[in-house]
Amino acid sequence: MASQGTGYDLSSSTYSPDGRIFQIEYAQKATENAGTVIGLKCSDGILLAVEKLVQTKLLVPGSNKRIFTIDHHAGVASAGLIADGKHLAGRARSEALNFRDTYRYPTPIKALSDRLALYVQAYTLYSSVRPFGIASIIGGVDADGPQLYMLEPSGVYWGYNGCAIGKGRQLAKTEIEKLSLGKDGMKVADAVQHAANIIYKCHDDAKDKDFELEISWICPESGGKHQTVPAEIVAEAGRKAKEALDDEMED
DSSP states (O other): OHHHHTTTSSOTTOOOTTSOOHHHHHHHHHHHTSOOEEEEEOSSOEEEEEEEEOSOTTSOTTOSOSEEEEETTEEEEEEEOHHHHHHHHHHHHHHHHHHHHHHSSOOOHHHHHHHHHHHHHHTTSOTTSOOOSEEEEEEEEETTEEEEEEEOTTSOEEEOSEEEESTTHHHHHHHHTTSOOSTTSOOHHHHHHHHHHHHHHHHHHHTOOOEEEEEEEESGGGTTSOEEOOHHHHHHHHHHHHHHHHHHHHO
């Protein structure tokens, strides 16, 4: 890429002779080096799970969260540059608030994803800015039921029943495909253990540094609001995931 991109990767508004924008591809690489993030759309809600890599043991446990609440009914998780993820979450909150103030009802998740996609894509158009170095999973429950979207650094977004971003995305996608998801799939309460299993398996495959498991949900157990899964449930799911991984290695 270096020889082909020489001179054409200095600006996100410049195309290479073969029609590529290298700045966007570099942003995509930034997302691929981050901890794994998965989103699951279940029959009764949404679940987001993050492999939050711990850079040093001096960090306070539970700090520097990677999952953000956008509105009562929506949340977002990002993989890539943490500061970019926090900025996009702030923008998402502004969009959700503006929609609620204008139309007097919570923003549909597709409309929220569309507005964020337009915002992210605008940062690929001008030489004075750079693309966002993140990919995001936006999940929520609106009048049409559970909704899950994945937003790329280019501004393209896709609707999914289950998706994964980050370093372990390929293995995670393979494991997610084995699950029963969507309108007639499993419930969120049952998906917590599956999400923990996937995150631990991806982490073990990457042989990376220590991590914290961060999970949030929107389901009847949370009162239909986006909330962090209680610590005791996450801890129990993590313990079982470790045991399952150890048993698998012994076999």
